[in-house]
Each structure stands twice: as structure tokens, then as C-alpha cells.
Amino acid sequence: MNSLGINATGAAADAIERHVATLVDDRVASRLGEQDATLWGAEAESEASRRLGWVDPFEATRAILPELFEMRADLHAENIHRVILAGMGGSSLAPEVIAAAAGAELTVLDSTDPEMIGNVLAAGVKDAVLVVASKSGSTVETDSQRRAFARACEDAGLQPNRHIIVVTDPGSPLDELGRAEGYRAVFHADPSVGGRYSALTAFGIVPTALAGVDVEKLLEEAEEVLDLLLTDDTDNIGLRLGAAIGGTAPLRDKLVISVLDQGLPGFGDWAEQLIAESTGKNDTGLLPVVVETGAPEISSSAADLLQVEIIPDVDHPLDGQTELFDVDPAQRQAPEHGVQVYGPLGAQFLLWEFATVIAGRLLQVNPFDQPDVESAKVAARALLDATPEPEVAQAQVNGIEIFGPGSVTAPAQGEPAGTVAALADVLSATLELIPEHGYLSVQAYLDRLNNSDLAAMRGQLASATDRPVTFGWGPRFLHSTGQFHKGGPKVGVFLQITGDSFADLEVPGRPFSFGQLITAQAAGDARVLSDHGMTVVRLHVQDRQRGLQQVLEAAQRISQG
Known part of the structure; x- marks a missing residue:
């Protein structure tokens, strides 16, 4: 079992004490495992009923791995070594973290800035494959990036369809386009998983597997903690973390997120979009504030701030990393009011998805829509x-x-x-x-x-x-x-x-x-x-x-x- 744990202090510890027993009594964890859409109230039920596939994505994700590994070998045989990802939000942030943590090269094209687009294309397309990732299949940014890349391929005398791979929901406009244009591959994502909960689905796995990441290890790290997260027990770290971030009273709604030891580069940005988009509605919510080492917010005594320290795993360092700690993370000095969360990347992905929907329940918001x-x-x-x-x-x-x-x-x-x-x-x-x-x-x-x-x-x-x-x-x-x-x-x-x-x-x-x-x-x-x-x-x-x-x-x- 990978090490996964949480330390809580002050207002966060009080919130755990106040809410976790009730969450256990209400069988929230096991009902999540059953994909019970009633957990967030009647108004959220319709949306939630279509958005709970992330709870256990492993079978569907592993099913695409053989094709991915074969495709990576074929691309290398054709001297196509660079992977460019056109995606926005959860479709790009999770792959960026996964690749960076593993030391794999992945160019994430998540902008419409002409200088950024132009510079990426100027590096050449002959040795590159573009992964176009869009759940809806109609995202204007990714569609524009795809068009520019295809034109660059044509200008270089290449067949664009041999250099473009699609990740999208079945039946989307991008799915239909990919098949009509004969793109190299079209991977279907699970339509029951929203974009920001898609780290362990095709959206997170396709571009990173093509970039050479050991995605099987990532999935194993996550699946090893699944039973723990689905158990109705006061020691359930998902319930405890969700209560800590979403159940403080009065609500500490600014989460000061720092990633210690630089072991999970970009993880704060991924957690930021997951938490903010899931909870920020009905004039309430949690605002992640991703900070650097020594940031002023870390030492602030403001009553609306909650410190969140994310610590990479000690026992199982990611590819290419050496030992990250000189002390047991559980023995680190915790902040006055906050939480320390430690564990490997795959487990952290699944944990924070669970904790976010728990926080949504406590805040009485639908964690799956994005009305604004x-x-x-x-x-x-x-x-x-x-x-x-x-x-x-x-x-x-x-x-x-x-x-x-x-x-x-x-x-x-x-x-x-x-x-x-x-x-x-x-x-x-x-x-x-x-x-x-x-x-x-x-x-x-x-x-x-x-x-x-x-x-x-x-x-x-x-x-x-x-x-x-x-x-x-x-x-x-x-x-x-x-x-x-x-x-x-x-x-x-x-x-x-x-x-x-x-x-x-x-x-x-x-x-x-x-x-x-x-x-x-x-x-x-x-x-x-x-x-x-x-x-x-x-x-x-x-x-x-x-x-x-x-x-x-x-x-x-x-x-x-």
C-alpha cells in the first residue's frame, strides 16, 4: 500500500471532528462507490447522475493502454517524438502535472496567444503529434489550435491526419471530424466523467502515455487507495480532507496551497481548477491560492485562510527522482490552521477528487456543474x-x-x-x-x-x-x-x-x-x-x-x- 495520509490542525482539525462522524453515519463514502447521485440534493441529482464515472475509472482506462503503447512505438518508428497537447482546463492541467512529475517532455498548448501558438509551431511539426483533447468537441481554443497545426503540417508537405490524435466524448463534433478526416486515432473518453475529474481517464493518460510516462504505475497508485476512500470509517482520508477544506466554521474559504519539495510540479494548478470550478457557485465556494515557498500568505493570520501543504510520497518517488525527504512527512511541523496531505501522484489525484465532492456536499453546492x-x-x-x-x-x-x-x-x-x-x-x-x-x-x-x-x-x-x-x-x-x-x-x-x-x-x-x-x-x-x-x-x-x-x-x- 502506498503511503497516503493527512495531518490536520486548528480549524481544519475542528472541522474533521465536527463533520466526519456524520459523513460516516450517512454512508457518504460507500454511496459514492455506488455512484449515488442523491448525495448533493435534489437540484444536483440530474447532473450528478451523469458525472460519477471518475469514482472507478480504472477498467475503462486500462482498456486503451495496449493501443496507446503500440501507437507510441509506431510514432517513434516514424521519428515522431514530440507530443503537443491542445486542451483547456482539466484536459490539459492533469497531463501537464503527470508529465512534469515523470520528467517527460510534453508541450501543453492551452492558450490563444498568437506568440505562444506561433512559437510552438515554429519549432516544427514533422517530428510532432498533436493530441486534441476536448470533452465537448467544440472548445474554441482547441479547435483553433488544431486548425493552426493542420495548416502548419500542410505547409511542411505533411499529411495532417497522420499527425493528429483526438480525445473526446463519443458522438461529439470532434469525434465526427476525426473520423471523417481520418485522424491517426480517436480515443473516446467516458462521458460520465467531467473534465476536471478526468485525470485518470483518457484525457490524462493518452498524451502522457504517448510522451513516455509509466501510466500503469500512476493508475496502480490510485487504485490501491480506492477501497480506503470508499469505506465508511472515521479514518477515511477522503472524508477527513473534504471536511477539513469544506467544513470550517466560520468558513475559511481561501485555501493557501503550497506543494512542498517541488516533487509534484504543477499539482497546485490542477487542484486549483478542480476545487474552484467545483465549489465556486451560489455565492459561496473555496478559492485555492497557489503559492511559492515563503509566500506571505503562508504566514498570514487572516481568519479566512486555510493552509494546505501537499507533500509527495516518500516511499515511492516518481521516475527520475531521488529521495525527497530527510524526515518522515507525518512528523513535519504542521501549519497552525490547515492540513498536510502526503502521498504519490496517482493517489493524490483520486483523493482530491473525492475530497472536493465531499466539500461540495458540506457547502451545499453541486460540484459537477459550472453555470458561470x-x-x-x-x-x-x-x-x-x-x-x-x-x-x-x-x-x-x-x-x-x-x-x-x-x-x-x-x-x-x-x-x-x-x-x-x-x-x-x-x-x-x-x-x-x-x-x-x-x-x-x-x-x-x-x-x-x-x-x-x-x-x-x-x-x-x-x-x-x-x-x-x-x-x-x-x-x-x-x-x-x-x-x-x-x-x-x-x-x-x-x-x-x-x-x-x-x-x-x-x-x-x-x-x-x-x-x-x-x-x-x-x-x-x-x-x-x-x-x-x-x-x-x-x-x-x-x-x-x-x-x-x-x-x-x-x-x-x-x-x-
Whole structure:
């Protein structure tokens, strides 16, 4: 048995004491095993009845492994070694974690930024296969990426269908297209599993198996803890974790997530989309705040924060990793109010899926729907169709346009002493707008591969305020935390960072470019957030390299007081 455990302290321990016995009495764990759709109330029953296949996905997932292993060998025989994944939300975040933890090369294309798309395609397609992963089969981002990749194949004198593999639900538009076009393979996902619960299904396994990950080991790690999670017992770690994160009183609804020892790179981002999209609705929910080592939120005493430490497995290090600990993780000093969760990657995936639906039960929300995700898509589509005139900035500093309320843009108007000083004043004024028990969400609609340094501003801004700060890359967060932003408590302030591209990129067969698409996605989400009564500030850099450096310097400036 793989080691899987939890330590809980303070408010988290109190929540376990308060709720777990009742969860056991109500047979919640065994009813999950029976896929009982009534666990979340009458309003959720219809949706839940179609979304519980993730509870035991192992037989269906293992059934596709022989074909996958044969396909990987065939691809290598044809000198196709690079795997590119076009996916959004749960379809991309879980494979990214799996590949990174195993040290396997997987390029995740989860953006509509023309520079990011262009750079990935410029690396060549002759030795690459594109896995297009979309549950609905109509996701605009993945469809656009597929079109661009196919055009690149044609331009290189290749047959696109030999370089494209599909993962989708049976009968979806992408399923029909893949078969009509003769794509190399079409893998059907289980339609009873929602995207964010799909880590151990075809969505998580197909791209990573093709990239060379030992996916059989991953599945074994998860299946070994299944019986434990389905047992009605007060020691059930799934019940205990779900109670700890969803049952504090008063609710500590900001989960400060830190992954210790860097053993599971990207796991915090996966957990973020799972928890936020599942619970952020009906003006309640849990907001994960994924932080780096030494982040200000870790030492914060704010009453709405709960510390969550995720610790990789000690006894079974992942491929290519050496021993990660010098002490037993169970003996580590736990946070004052929070949980430490330790175990291998496969077990952690299944555990957090169980814990999230338990938290949904305690919060009295349906953990399987996402009613507010569609609103931003609709707004973006409307902007693409209408092609409105460009918005006029309230202020501009050295090629950086500033949009937002007067209290934020005023410091940048007139003749400022310098660009960095003016931007620092803008950022400080933005932080001052965060309400009590609120948070700042930084949203970068840029190239997350080549503009990755920008993520450092999360910690810098957090150092300048006593409130938590999240950081997300657009548009991928629209498929995850975007649900919490609009469906959860209306206490967020949103800082969008957008930028011009050195060259736009056509979306073949569509009346819009990637540049127009990502612009509409940012503007559409800003419109929906504003309609919900929340504040949106936007910094638009005309010169990415220079402008983003100045934004970072401004964030550093206010972090130093």
C-alpha cells in the first residue's frame, strides 16, 4: 500500500471532528462507490447522475493502454517524438502535472496567444503529434489550435491526419471530424466523467502515455487507495480532507496551497481548477491560492485562510527522482490552521477528487456543474461577431495603456516622475480596492511559456497587501477558476495584463485571428465581471519585453514598501 495520509490542525482539525462522524453515519463514502447521485440534493441529482464515472475509472482506462503503447512505438518508428497537447482546463492541467512529475517532455498548448501558438509551431511539426483533447468537441481554443497545426503540417508537405490524435466524448463534433478526416486515432473518453475529474481517464493518460510516462504505475497508485476512500470509517482520508477544506466554521474559504519539495510540479494548478470550478457557485465556494515557498500568505493570520501543504510520497518517488525527504512527512511541523496531505501522484489525484465532492456536499453546492463558465464564452463570441471599436485607455505611461476606475488610473495621468513609479502607484491603488475578506486575481493573457517571469509578481503584490493574491494565465483559467470568480463570493478585484503581439496569426477557416480571439476573451471576461459588480483593472503593454519588465519592476517596488 502506498503511503497516503493527512495531518490536520486548528480549524481544519475542528472541522474533521465536527463533520466526519456524520459523513460516516450517512454512508457518504460507500454511496459514492455506488455512484449515488442523491448525495448533493435534489437540484444536483440530474447532473450528478451523469458525472460519477471518475469514482472507478480504472477498467475503462486500462482498456486503451495496449493501443496507446503500440501507437507510441509506431510514432517513434516514424521519428515522431514530440507530443503537443491542445486542451483547456482539466484536459490539459492533469497531463501537464503527470508529465512534469515523470520528467517527460510534453508541450501543453492551452492558450490563444498568437506568440505562444506561433512559437510552438515554429519549432516544427514533422517530428510532432498533436493530441486534441476536448470533452465537448467544440472548445474554441482547441479547435483553433488544431486548425493552426493542420495548416502548419500542410505547409511542411505533411499529411495532417497522420499527425493528429483526438480525445473526446463519443458522438461529439470532434469525434465526427476525426473520423471523417481520418485522424491517426480517436480515443473516446467516458462521458460520465467531467473534465476536471478526468485525470485518470483518457484525457490524462493518452498524451502522457504517448510522451513516455509509466501510466500503469500512476493508475496502480490510485487504485490501491480506492477501497480506503470508499469505506465508511472515521479514518477515511477522503472524508477527513473534504471536511477539513469544506467544513470550517466560520468558513475559511481561501485555501493557501503550497506543494512542498517541488516533487509534484504543477499539482497546485490542477487542484486549483478542480476545487474552484467545483465549489465556486451560489455565492459561496473555496478559492485555492497557489503559492511559492515563503509566500506571505503562508504566514498570514487572516481568519479566512486555510493552509494546505501537499507533500509527495516518500516511499515511492516518481521516475527520475531521488529521495525527497530527510524526515518522515507525518512528523513535519504542521501549519497552525490547515492540513498536510502526503502521498504519490496517482493517489493524490483520486483523493482530491473525492475530497472536493465531499466539500461540495458540506457547502451545499453541486460540484459537477459550472453555470458561470459559459458566460465569458458568450461575451467573447459576441465581441468577435460585433468587432467593436477598440476601448480607449483612461491613462497611458510609456506605451502601457491603463484601464480602470479613476482612483486607479489617476496616478498615471499627467506627467508622472517615471514609468515604474507611475505603475507602482497604479498597482498600489488597485490593492487598496480589495474589500474585507477579498482577494486580488492577476490574469495574464500572454505567452505563459516565454512570459513566465511575470508570475513572480504574484508574490510581490501579496507582500504589499494583507490579502491573498492569485495568478492565472488567460484564457485557460476561464475554464477553471473563472467559475469561482463569477459564481463565488463577489469579493474579488481583477488585474488583467494584456499585450500586443509582434505578429498576429490566422485561425484557418475562421473569420478571426488568434490575436482577435484572445482580445475578445479578455474583454468578454472583464465585461461579465463588471456586470457582477466587481472591479477590473487592465494594463496593456504595446511592447511586451519592455512593458512587462516595467510592470515587474513596479510590483517589486511596492513589495519593498
